Amino acid sequence: MTETSKTKGPIYTGITKHWDHEAGYAVWVSNDWRKIDMVEGRRGWIFTPYKDHFDTCFISEKINLDFKVKPEDIDILVEGFEAGINSLPDVVIEHKNFETGKRIVLLEAKFTFTENGQTRKRWVKSMYWGEANLVLIAQGATVEDYAYWEGMLFNAMMTYELQ
Secondary structure: OOHHHOOOOOOOOOEEEEEEOOOOEEEEEEOOOEEEEOOOOOEEEEEEOOOOOOOOEEEEEEEEEEEEEOHHHHHHHHHHHHHHHHOOOOOEEEEEEEEEOOOEEEEEEEEEEEEOOEEEEEEEEEEEEEEEEEEEEEEEOOHHHHHHHHHHHHHHHHOOEEO
């Protein structure tokens, strides 16, 4: 699909569950999105509806940490999370949410920023449990492209599974 052929919105043709049993997580993504494995040394995938670029995408990455994260670590995690987001050019944070559970810390933000002269929209979730960090990112190449794909990006961001 090209950007110029968009008129009404995306149409689901099905959803596929992508399991990484060794990493201990799964994500559900539209089955006609292109899947790109992360480079060596990184564990995850990039999914995009486009054949020729991946500026609009859904990303999942599992990171094994050298330390155990506990809910009481939330303040230092939030500080680093916000510092990373605020380092982006022209960033405007639309929403942020930080939560803890018995064994999990969830950091989440939606924001716009400028990259290569283009305003992009991104939604990031970073979940910590034990010595693990799962990062999910939904991004539109433009604010308009994010809005067009928002339903499919929402489903991908909300339907992950942890083992």
